[in-house]
Amino acid sequence: xxxxxxxxxxxxxxxxxxxxxxxxxxxxxxxxxxxxxxxxxxxxxxxxxxxxxxxxxxxxxxxxxxxxxxxxxxxxxxxxxxxxxxxxxxxxxxxxx
Numbered sequence: 001x002x003x004x005x006x007x008x009x010x011x012x013x014x015x016x017x018x019x020x021x022x023x024x025x026x027x028x029x030x031x032x033x034x035x036x037x038x039x040x041x042x043x044x045x046x047x048x049x050x051x052x053x054x055x056x057x058x059x060x061x062x063x064x065x066x067x068x069x070x071x072x073x074x075x076x077x078x079x080x081x082x083x084x085x086x087x088x089x090x091x092x093x094x095x096x097x
Contacts, residue, residue: 009024022031
């Protein structure tokens with residue numbers, strides 16, 4: 001999730017159980033995932049997770065990332081893509097506020 005700009009106005013949109021945000025006036029395709037909206041009365045709500053997503057979804061996502069990392073050991077193209085994703089992640093976290 002990116003960082004908010006001081007003084008900016010944001011539009012929040014919900015699609016399914018996902019909450020997106022984008023800066024007012026920006027193109028709709030520039031929206032970012034802000035979080036998930038789970039109703040505690042919904043049978044898929046899982047109190048064991050921080051965001052209410054079902055635990056099996058988080059486990060499946062973790063397994064996918066593990067599979068990607070293992071495959072990247074022998075797939076140079078995948079390793080380069082992971083390196084770029086890691087670099088973008090770190091740069092986005094290092095933004096001065």
